[in-house]
Amino acid sequence: AQSVSQHNHHVILSEAASLELGCNYSYGGTVNLFWYVQYPGQHLQLLLKYFSGDPLVKGIKGFEAEFIKSKFSFNLRKPSVQWSDTAEYFCAVNEHSSASKIIFGSGTRLSIRP
Amino acid sequence: DAMVIQNPRYQVTQFGKPVTLSCSQTLNHNVMYWYQQKSSQAPKLLFHYYDKDFNNEADTPDNFQSRRPNTSFCFLDIRSPGLGDAAMYLCATSRALGLERTEAFFGQGTRLTVV
Numbered sequence: 001a002q003s004v005s006q007h008n009h010h011v012i013l014s015e016a017a018s019l020e021l022g023c024n025y026s027y028g029g030t031v032n033l034f035w036y037v038q039y040p041g042q043h044l045q046l047l048l049k050y051f052s053g054d055p056l057v058k059g060i061k062g063f064e065a066e067f068i069k070s071k072f073s074f075n076l077r078k079p080s081v082q083w084s085d086t087a088e089y090f091c092a093v094n095e096h097s098s099a100s101k102i103i104f105g106s107g108t109r110l111s112i113r114p
Numbered sequence: 115d116a117m118v119i120q121n122p123r124y125q126v127t128q129f130g131k132p133v134t135l136s137c138s139q140t141l142n143h144n145v146m147y148w149y150q151q152k153s154s155q156a157p158k159l160l161f162h163y164y165d166k167d168f169n170n171e172a173d174t175p176d177n178f179q180s181r182r183p184n185t186s187f188c189f190l191d192i193r194s195p196g197l198g199d200a201a202m203y204l205c206a207t208s209r210a211l212g213l214e215r216t217e218a219f220f221g222q223g224t225r226l227t228v229v
Contacts, residue, residue, distance in 0.1 A: 032215050044157070044204070044220045051215060090156055092218070100145060100164055100210035102218045104156045 006105035023091030030096035120221035137205030149204040
């Protein structure tokens with residue numbers, strides 16, 4: 001069965017630190033990959049997405065992610081975090097099967113110290 | 115110009131009393147999803163429609179049912195809500211046709227309280 005793993009449950013950083021959040025998936029076929037962010041009390045927002053082409057994708061608010069097919073990974077990065085990046089981050093995967101469902105990883109809570 | 119609309123935003127229901135949550139979309143997407151999200155947890159896929167085909171997740175309780183009468187509307191029925199069903203329920207849509215895909219577009223959710 002398809003699964004998405006986010007191994008970092010809670011990450012605490014100081015402002016201006018660099019960020020990398022891990023995401024691994026298990027599906028062996030063609031996939032689309034996403035990172036969503038959920039700020040406290042708000043609904044899910046798309047940060048970035050990968051469909052095809054350049055495996056390094058850039059999203060909003062200075063975030064980027066790299067798709068490494070051989071590692072089944074899609075890690076999220078930001079060179080310098082801000083206090084306003086405090087939020088929950090979810091990796092999601094859409095498999096190219098007949099059912100085409102999108103499932104989410106367990107999420108990583110990011111706390112930024114001012 | 116909301117594209118995925120969920121009603122109501124807040125729903126209070128009594129323990130054991132059937133409740134229906136609704137979702138509509140203006141995107142003409144062929145896939146519609148229902149997720150359950152509890153506090154500080156990831157959205158958990160309950161089921162989704164790929165066109166008219168209903169796809170139930172293996173661990174979704176029988177207490178949860180869904181209907182999709184047409185492309186634009188989808189309903190989540192909880193036949194006998196328990197206290198453990200209190201959560202945010204998220205509707206989402208996406209397009210999946212051949213090789214064409216989009217991300218999931220989410221509604222603002224319905225927060226269900228069971229009393």
